[in-house]
Amino acid sequence: MSEANAENKDVVTRENSEVQKQQESEIVLRAPVDIYENAEGITLLADMPGVNKDSLSLQVDKDSLIVEGEARIDMPEGMEALYADVRSTRYQRSFALSGELETDRIEASLKDGVLRVHIPKRAEARPRKIEIHTG
Amino acid sequence: MFGRLTNFGGSLFDEFRRLDEELNEASGRWPWPAGIRSVARGTYPQINVGSTPEQVDVYLFAAGLDPATIDISIQKNLLTVAGERKSPVEKEVDYYRKERFDGAFRRVITLPDDVDPERVEARYRDGVLQIHVQRREAAQPRQIKVQ
Numbered sequence: 001m002s003e004a005n006a007e008n009k010d011v012v013t014r015e016n017s018e019v020q021k022q023q024e025s026e027i028v029l030r031a032p033v034d035i036y037e038n039a040e041g042i043t044l045l046a047d048m049p050g051v052n053k054d055s056l057s058l059q060v061d062k063d064s065l066i067v068e069g070e071a072r073i074d075m076p077e078g079m080e081a082l083y084a085d086v087r088s089t090r091y092q093r094s095f096a097l098s099g100e101l102e103t104d105r106i107e108a109s110l111k112d113g114v115l116r117v118h119i120p121k122r123a124e125a126r127p128r129k130i131e132i133h134t135g
Numbered sequence: 136m137f138g139r140l141t142n143f144g145g146s147l148f149d150e151f152r153r154l155d156e157e158l159n160e161a162s163g164r165w166p167w168p169a170g171i172r173s174v175a176r177g178t179y180p181q182i183n184v185g186s187t188p189e190q191v192d193v194y195l196f197a198a199g200l201d202p203a204t205i206d207i208s209i210q211k212n213l214l215t216v217a218g219e220r221k222s223p224v225e226k227e228v229d230y231y232r233k234e235r236f237d238g239a240f241r242r243v244i245t246l247p248d249d250v251d252p253e254r255v256e257a258r259y260r261d262g263v264l265q266i267h268v269q270r271r272e273a274a275q276p277r278q279i280k281v282q
Contacts, residue, residue, distance in 0.1 A: 032234035036225055045222075047198040047235055049180075049262035073194060073263060076187050082247070083170075085181035086196055113198030113262015 027088040031067070031115075035095075039127055041120035042101065048091050049113035056110055058117065060103050066094040067115065100125030172243040179220065179236035180264070184244065188276055191246050191268045198262035199235075205259070207266060209252045214266065217241040 031046040048056070050071025059066040071089040097103060101119045108117045180197035195216060205218040222237035224230070246268060254269035 032236070034222065034233050034235045035231045036228040037231065038228040043225075043228075045235060047262070049196040049198040052261045071196075071263070072261070074265070075185060075192070076190065079185040079187050079192065081183065082186050082191070083182065083184040083244075086183050086194075112200065112259075113196075 028090050028092040029071075029086065029088050031069075031091045031093055033093070039121075041118055044095070044115075044117040044119075046093070046115040046117075047113060048110075048115055050089065051091065051110070051113060051115075053110055056115065058106075058108055060097075060106055062097070062099075062103060064094055064096055065103075065106075065117070065119070066092070067117075068092045069115075170245055172245060174242065179240055180242070182242060182244065184246070186247065186270075189270055191250055191270060193244055193246075193266040193268070195242070195264040195266070196262070197259075197264050200259065200262070200264070202259045205257075205264065207255070207257055209250075209255055209268070211252060212246040212248050212250050214244045214246055214255075214268070215241065216244070216264070216266070 031048045033047075034043075034045040036043055044065075046067060048067075048069045048071070050073050051069035052072060055070040055072050057066075057068045059068070069091040071086075071091070073089065097119070100122050102122050103119065105120050106117060108115065110116075180195040180200075182196070183194045185192050185194070193214060193216075197218070197220065199222065200218055200220050205216065208215045217240065219239045220236055222235045224233070224237075247270070249271050250268045251271050252268075256267045258265050258267075
């Protein structure tokens with residue numbers, strides 16, 4: 001009986017902390033992106049200042065690419081904001097992908113807060129020049 | 136956005152200001168009046184300024200900057216940061232989005248009056264430029280002992 005109670009309590013606590021976590025993370029930063037395409041594939045560049053390799057997460061499945069990151073800023077104890085353009089430390093942005101992209105061959109790099117992601121196209125999806133025969 | 140710039144009592148501007156303040160209040164996002172040297176929010180680079188009794192720290196969220204192009208100067212309590220972020224348009228590709236900033240920028244930040252312009256340090260890491268300015272000791276809170 002007491003064991004069952006303890007279990008219930010655990011569940012409640014977990015739910016509460018999840019709710020709290022959601023509230024805290026309500027404000028997300030939308031990283032500005034450049035996206036362009038050529039015959040080989042699609043390239044995405046995203047500005048995510050403050051994010052390093054360890055605080056960046058890229059989730060890819062067949063249909064979507066989710067970019068998330070946490071800006072890690074050194075700040076002294078007890079610092080008060082005098083002014084703040086940036087009101088959160090969490091970046092999140094997602095993009096729908098299409099079937100001709102080879103999601104298992106995505107390459108990503110991060111330098112000075114700029115994320116670069118390259119998604120190649122399947123060979124059969126690359127554009128072919130179609131010759132026109134005359135006569 | 137219009138902030139204190141329009142504080143001269145014209146009714147049209149008053150209306151703008153009222154609307155602006157109401158929007159800001161409704162969104163609950165903008166507690167500070169716009170500084171006279173400030174630029175539109177969202178302009179590259181975005182800036183945060185924080186302070187403690189000992190120091191003022193300025194954070195510029197400037198991803199992809201070449202540190203060699205950054206020019207920082209301070210005159211009394213006016214901090215100027217200029218630089219150039221190159222994000223050229225790629226050739227022979229089709230763009231779907233081009234949201235990232237490309238070009239030169241210059242921001243002037245008014246710091247509290249008691250900063251010491253002789254003691255400024257700057258560091259660029261992970262796309263964040265952190266400028267650390269020490270405050271004068273006289274301005275820091277002092278414990279007074281009762282004799």
